[in-house]
Amino acid sequence: MASSNTTIDMRQVLSLIEVRTHYYNLLRQLFLSEPTEQLLLEIKESGIFKELPFHDSNPLLQKGCRLAAEAMDSYDSLRKRDFEDLHWDYTRMFVGPYELPAPPWASAYSSDGRLLFQSETRQIRKAYAKYGFQLQNFGSEAEDHIGYELDFMYRLTKETASLFQEEEFGKAQSCIRDQIIFIEQHLFSWIPSFCKEMETAAHMPFYKGVAAVLEGALQLDRLLLNELSEFLLLSVNTKTEVTEDV
Amino acid sequence: MFEFLNKVKEHKFSRRSFIGAGAAVTAGAVFPASRNKLQKLTAVQAEELQSSEGEWIPAACWHNCGGRCLLKAEVVDGIVKRVKTDDTREDSPDNPQQRACVRGRSQRQQVYGVDRLKYPMKRKHWEPGGGNKELRGNDEWVRISWDEATDIVASEIERIKNKYSNRSILVTGGDIGRALNLVGGHVGTWGTTSWGSWRWGPAYFGLQEGYFEHSINDRIDLRNSQLIVLWGLNPAWSSPGSPTYNFLQAKKAGARVIVIDPMYSESAELLGDEWVPVHPGTDHALMLGMAHTLIEEDDPDSNPLIDWDFLKSCTVGFDQDMMPEGADKEANFKDYVLGTHDGQPKTAEWASEISGVEAGVIRRIARDIASTNRVALLTGWAPARIKNSDSWPQMFMTFGAMTGHMAQPGRMTGVSCHFGTGNGGPRLVMGGGNGVPPAEENDVPDSLVHAEMWDAILKGEYTAGYNDKRDIDIQMIYHGMGATLQTRDGQSKGIDVHKNVEFVVTNGHFITTNAKYSDIVLPATTPWEREGGFNVGNRDALFYYRNVIDPLFECKDDAEITTEIGMKLGFTAEEVYGDVSPRQQLFNQIAGAQVINKAGTDYEPLVTITNKDISEWGVEGEPQKGRITISELEEKGVYQVERKPGDNYGYIAQEAFRKDPEANPLETATGKLEIYSEALAEYVKGIGFTEIDPIPTYNPAIEGYEDTYKNFHAKEKGDYPLQVINPHYLRRAHTIFDNNPWLREAWPNDVYVSTADARERGVKNGDTVLVESKHGKTLRIAHVTERLIPGTIGLMHGAWVEMDEEKDIDKAGSDNILTGAIATGQAISGWNSTICDFRKWEGEDLKLDKLWEPRTV
């Protein structure tokens, strides 16, 4: 049983966590606020959507990456008008001033009339607090915004990496468990609906792609987290081996 | 097993490139500088966040609805979970709990609505001078910082002021005037608004307008009436909260009720013993017919119908013997009614032809009212929101005076509307002032009349008075509060205006109609997010509300917005708004709150304040003795004066005047009720639109019932054969709540059409119909009903316009798309005098409002 994981060394584990970190870093930047010109330029020039690791392992992710990459490729250079189109697409869907066709808050999906600040917001607030995080603008912004949720996951991936490095495997396990719970109970309770609405609402193919990337990436991360968790479970017995490997 | 861990090892992807690109993205300053992120807390702070308990906080229910009720919000972790209403006292008919209505109960959906305006936004193609102004209403938007937003507003104020003048800046409401008056002022707006012709006119002939002061008795005295006439009012819809319950007590005490209304309302169903359907805007004619009946049939000995004693002692102008000095004796009311000089007696038959009420019924009601001892003649403002209705309030008073149903227990004549519905009299308990110094004087004298302003702005000329037209060149509009573009008549022209001027700003909660056609929208807090205050209006009770939640997103309250703009204009915060902190303002209001004393003769402080309270609040003040403590007020959120029949708090309007008119004259020219009022006629003439006689003669409304005919006498119908009324509807308080999903479900906002009119047009219940006037078109789903007088449709007041600009058709049922801005008399907006037609819509059926997609672009 332990045979397969004995072949895995800590570098692999850390690499995998790094992959997760970069996914969440990219996603949080796409969702926390309107895109800056610089972000879009970086995305275009780095071709990041062609290179996302494991993207071919999930059909949704694959589709999203293709759409987003094609959308970026279709711009010869990112002219001001192109940037503005993308910027407006974000504003229209997630900021206002009109009613939002794809509200980026969880409670908008769990309550009628698309209310903000519902029990989901409170639960998310507590999940953040457990790891010592709080919104800068506490009380005014709703914690269950997709951008903050992704930011939170991003920070937890960093936390996971340092716990592994510090060989705090018990804490790492519980941190991973919390991430699994956060994905299962919170993100997945609304992300499919959100992504569906975003895909319909987006005028720009780029954001249609991003919607699919988001849902696909979370599906992927569910697998990655399970793998990490399982690895830890098994490595409890073979702890010395693992540490030696490092 | 470990598919991905193994793949990572096998480097099945280009790790370098990924990390490289990712790092590039990471390295860049990718977030706009000011944006929110998660931050790390201390362990203690994190611990505190984990523990929380709910608290019930008195929450504002602040709307302009005519009710004042108690609302409380259950707050857990700074988030409102649910609301409840008054449970602070035993409930009884004499002292009812002040229960909130369907709208207050939906307020959680308003405050937390996903469509709240969250950040300052700028119309993308705006540029100084307006940019492409035609794009207003359809443009893209950009989120901007408060700093940028106030910069833009201040610099546009400066630019427009310098290029044109302060006379080019129009403010429709709110307190931005505090800032603007510091730099030379602004143009304002005015009109008779909800009151119709009751707003200013009655002061000249001796009645009250019904909002600030009342000509009707209080709710406990209403139970002494044997007959109550509800003339054009439907408290069940337009005054939710306690008023309808109060009426029910009068009914239970034995009153009969006659309801005179174009619509068989819920109030008619609940209270009415008889419904008299009448064509909108013809009430005056109907009442003349009733007056004629009394004059014709009255015999002081054998059939006393007219209260001659009252007429003689308390009024002027009824007949030639009662004319005031210097007036033409022939111009008296009685001779007008009898047609002595114009050859047209205003008989019941004459009135019947206009009002649609059978002559026999007219006579019967007249006799009934005149021969019953104690009658309450109550009217709402609705019949006065009619073009050319300037003489109607005087007519109403005149009939009350003829029958003597005034100023005695169980006898009253006047307005029963809004806060004063069925409950007249001065407030028994009230809040104090907040101590904010008054604003600077506005140096610009110009003010535009609601019913004329859109036209005036488009034409560059407005009516300032009799034979007094002045030029005007509006280039900036600041909507500080309210819903001007939605609630003023002639909305289509209003939209044109908004696509013409150089700059438009709106403070708001949602992308309301005002906001939609703006360049800059500034997100405002609701009272739930503010420090606290009082809600007043209900005579029996004072409502105190506290801060419920933090301001949402980047919303600021209006005073803060004004202050920041003022500062950008080069003033200090103190210069704009004084230096009274919000906390101190609230304290001042509490300390200044007063309640009627036991004897009912004077007021005394309501709240006991100790030195400890003052230091705990961190404010300046003096200790005082009152009825309740601050903490009791903070917890209950209401103080209600205990009432019982025969107590010292009752109110009989104009009681002293009637007892001794000489010693207690009214504030009219003659000191009496003026059935002949030169002052009223002069006042109306001076406004500059149309003129009236000193006695209440009947002037058909412009676009009123008579205009539904091509030829009235031949009974040949014209192009717009129907009249439209705009009932207040429980879905909304004016325009507020129109976007509220629970209310959309409960109140679908159908257009009410009578079965007869529907049948004639082949329209079935549930069909989508196009309603059209000469001013605009709107779509609604038809509610076919027996409850309307045929010839009238009911389009509910306040829906947010949703223009299909290609077809030039509104889809939301906006009442003011149908109204034309035609100013008459004392600047009355004609909401209940518009003529129209409807037909089955051949295009795509409307979906129910509750199924509407969000309002998006």
Place this chain on the structure above:
Amino acid sequence: MFSQEWPLIFFTLFGQLAVGTFIVLMAARFVLKRNGITDLRWLNPSLLALTVLMAVAIVMSMFHLGSISNAFYALSNAGSSWLAREILLAGVFLALLVATYAISYTQKSIDVISWVTAAAGIATVYAMASVYVTTIIPAWMHVNTYLAYFGTTVIYGVVGAGLCFMVFGRKEFFTSHYVSFMKKAGFVAAGAIIVQLIVLPVYLTSLAGGAPAAQMSLNLLFENHAWTMLLRWLLTIAGGGLLIYSFYRYADRLTKHIPAFIYVAVALVLIGEFTGRYLFYISGIPMNIG
């Protein structure tokens, strides 16, 4: 309301097809054995097919549930709930089908268990109908529901058996004993149709005189679905008629046309009954305030 009922249409129809076919097959087995025909090689594949069919039916029914994860609880209230009984009985019937098949497969006698299984099948259909009869939906609260459900069971049983013979035992089929059995079975099916047609006016009359919901059901049937209703009966009658006709017409000269005729007949009956069940569900308007 209706869009959610597809799973129930399939569950009830498949269930009744399984029960009906089983019973008719067992009757055929009985009759044929009495006539000395012992080579029933269609039996085992038929039993297997019915087992699969019944299992599919039960799986289909799950899609009706909002919370499948709680399906386990659905048997708890068999004391008063016909739905619980229906689920229980359907499960028992399936288990017995499996047992019957297993016994038959091992060449042992199914004389006893086939009776038990048939009884469980009948009980299942009875429970299926009772679920609807005990609602507050006037269009369902009628003896008509029992007739419709058992009617379908009989009609489906006959065509199902015919189909089994065709598919799993073509050669044996062309003997006079089979033909004579199917003739009789065809008459039973015709009887089931006739009984329903006799009760139909009674049923419609009772709707007409019933609560507002009943009248709404009636209006719905006549205003929006009059043609569908007509079609439903025409299809079933035509299918049944064709079935009987083909056995009579070609009783003595078994030609190559017969299989085609029978397939057509089976298809007509299947569609006819399906349409009938569709109408049954859409006409289900509950009583309410009104």
Place this chain on the structure above:
Amino acid sequence: MGQMGFYYDLETCIGCKGCQIACKDKNDLKTGELFREVHDFEGGSFPSPYVDHVTISCNHCDKPKCVENCPTGAMHKREDGIVDFDHSKCVGCKMCMWSCPYDGPVYLKEEGKVAKCDFCKDLLENNEDPACVSACTMRAIDYGDIEELKEKYGTNQSIRYFPDLDITKPNIVVKQKSR
């Protein structure tokens, strides 16, 4: 305790729908989900029309068909007569919805389960009135032991808009309109 029930005064109700909204707020319900619903009826003909409003929730019946027909036992009758539901047992089969002539049970699409009026049992425990009762601005709804309600308001239990009372024996007392 005996049997809890509602009282409804048809004569006094103005159909404002405050009870409906208070109920939605209390139970956090979405559009299309109503534990208490106000039904509007119009009749008569001009100039003598009439309008009735009937507010109805679960009537916590004596013979609750929903309980009888619920396959899981999720729907059950408590000792105080309240027809309650056990959320954890519900399979979402909607059998209760087919069994109730008052539209009591409501399918919550998102959860795939049914829920309904539970008489605000949590509020009752705190000696508070059910949300709908304390919301009514016309005091047209009351509640309590059904026998006491009958003593207080009379024994009439039906109005013309109700289905046959014998089907489920609802625990509601109604004040008729005199028309």
